[in-house]
Structures are given as C-alpha cells and as structure tokens.
Amino acid sequence: MPHEQHQELLEALHECMEACNHCYDACLKEEDVKMMVDCIRLDRECADICAYLEQAIARNSQFIPQLAAVCAEICEACGNECKKHDHEHCQRCAEACFHCAEVCRKIA
Amino acid sequence: MPHEQHQELLEALHECMEACNHCYDACLKEEDVKMMVDCIRLDRECADICAYLEQAIARNSQFIPQLAAVCAEICEACGNECKKHDHEHCQRCAEACFHCAEVCRKIA
C-alpha cells in the first residue's frame, strides 16, 4: 500500500498542513499583520500543496515523486519565511516545513 | 484552537479520507470493476470533501458547521454504497464513512 510505504511522508505532510493553516490563521490575528503578508501567502501555498500530496499518496497516484519535488520546494520557501518571525506559531511552522521538505526530498 | 476543539472530527475526517482514497484505488484494481462504479465515484466525492473540511478546520474557517452538514451527507451516501460490497476495503471504508458522518453531525 502506498499509504504504508509512505507513512513517514504522510505524517510529515499532515503536520505541515496543520502547522501552516494554524500559522495562517494566527498571522491574520497579529497586530503587525503588515509584516506577516509573505508568511500568510506562503502558509496557504504550503498547506494546499501538502494537502494535495497527502491525497495523491492515499489514492496511489503515479506522480508522487514529481509532486513531492514541488512540495519540497514550497515547504522550504515557507520555512525560510516563517523562521524570520519570532511568533511561536511561525517558529513551529518553520520546523514542520523544514522537516516536511526533507522527507519530500527523499521521495522526489 | 479550532484544531484542538475539533480533534475528534479531524481524526474521523482523516481516517475517512484515507479509507476512501484507498477504496477508490482498490476498486479500480478489482476484476468486477463494473460493479464498483458507484463506489469509485462516491469514494472520490467523500475523500475530497473530507480533505476539504480538514483544511477548513485547520485554518479556523467560520463555515465549519455548514461544511460538516454536507460532509455528513456525502459520508453517509458513500458508506451506504460501500457496505453493499464484500471487499475488505469497502467494508473498512463503510465503517470509516459512517463514523465520520456521525461526528460531522455533532458539529453541523
């Protein structure tokens, strides 16, 4: 089963999707929202591609490596933006993104 | 946090999304694929709405109750189709669908 072979990736994607969506929500509530606009954008880019790849794995898509390569790049970009900000939600999101990027690269 | 309040729902949605995508993949490999066409359709309807609602919860959407009502109905329909078939993937999918429908109805 692809969802068994890819268990580590599925978990990384799921945590990253949740962390990004949570960071998106929290950024929109910050006082300094102007500073967070790139983070808001990238959080949603990253959450969406992670959710997409989760489903692709679950349905045994033949395009997992290609999608994982794009996902790794988006996770990396989101992690780099998030780590610039001291908010706890950003720091946790950066961590989830970098971990997910790393696991994606193993499959890509 | 919405993703903490809705932990039971998030888990039910995630299991249902995985079970439906797995059932979709397995149905397409069955000898008797002609018998499985409604199951194939409903598996994807159900997987997609579950994945959609998972993200909506994670980003703290204000439309969770309305989406959960639609999701409950789709899960119920998918469960009813799946339970007609003896394949283990269908039986497991039916179970995940009925559980998810029930948890969705609590929120709807």
Add this chain to the structure above:
Amino acid sequence: MPHEQHQELLEALHECMEACNHCYDACLKEEDVKMMVDCIRLDRECADICAYLEQAIARNSQFIPQLAAVCAEICEACGNECKKHDHEHCQRCAEACFHCAEVCRKIA
C-alpha cells in the same frame, strides 16, 4: 451533460473564483492590510468553495445542490465583507460574489 445544464453556474463560479483570488492577492499588497484581514480570509474561503463546486459540476457529482447551498452562503458572506471596502478589486469581487450567490441559490 451537467456542464451544459449548469453553464450559467459554471461561469458565475469561475468569475467569482478569479475575482476572489485576485482580491486576496491585491489585499495582501494594500498599505492598510490590517483593515483587510477579514477580506483576505473570506476571499480564500470563497475562491476554494467555488473551485470545488466547479469541479463537482464538471464531474457530474450527485451533491451539486447541497454544495451550491453552502457556496451561496460563503459567496454572500464574502460579498458583504468586500463591499465595505472602496478598493476596486473589492468592489468587483463583491459584485462577482453576489451574482454567484444568486445563481447558486437557484440550484440549491
């Protein structure tokens, strides 16, 4: 064909999806981004459900009425938020949202 029966709805959804995504992008570039946070959120809620319903119609889903009911409600909420703001992208988005809500309600 569902995509022929529902031509008016498909067009309304597509215009609304584009207007909402454009408004989301433009709001994130505004000086007064703090004032636009609800608009940013609702733009993405609305774009996502419109895109979802477009695909559901195109694949001849049996759940079009239920999805259209939720979509109408989200479009209405997004239109109400957008019309508060004088930016041209918000005004155009409000118009697309209200039109889409109206067409959705005919199907729902």
Add this chain to the structure above:
Amino acid sequence: MPHEQHQELLEALHECMEACNHCYDACLKEEDVKMMVDCIRLDRECADICAYLEQAIARNSQFIPQLAAVCAEICEACGNECKKHDHEHCQRCAEACFHCAEVCRKIA
C-alpha cells in the same frame, strides 16, 4: 496581473479540467469500464492538477513554473492514455490534454 499574462494558460487549464472531468464521468458509464480504469485514474489526476494550477495563477503564486512543469507531465500522460480509446470523450480529452501540456511547457 498574472491572470492577464497567463490568459492562454488559464484557458487551456480550464478546458482540460472540464474535458478530464467529463471523460471521467463518461468512462464510468461505459460498458467496457474495465478497459477504462487507467483513463478514469488519469482523468482525475489531470483534472485536479489543472484546477490546482488555475487557482495558483489566479492568486499570483510564486510557484507557477514548478507547478506548470508537473502539470505538463500529468497532462501528457493523461493525453497518451485517452488517445488509445475511440470514445469521443476520450479523443476530445486527449486533444485538450496535449494542448494544455504544450502551453504549460512554455511557462515551466
């Protein structure tokens, strides 16, 4: 505006998404559904990535080239499968897929 720069791509993606979803629906109604299983799978892979990329362009994503590269590959694979089948929906889908793959490659 990205949605103006990318007008040709947006149209190709939209036609391809509609053709693939229609082909998916029509394949599931064919007598010889067993022969159509790869087509059913690829139709949904292709419809989903096209819909995804449409939204990414509309929201001015910074990852359009990378997503277009994956999309081109999926469109190509779907077109190659569809063109094996004489059904009119398959032939029309193949055409939409090959055109979309070509336009994607210009951006990728």
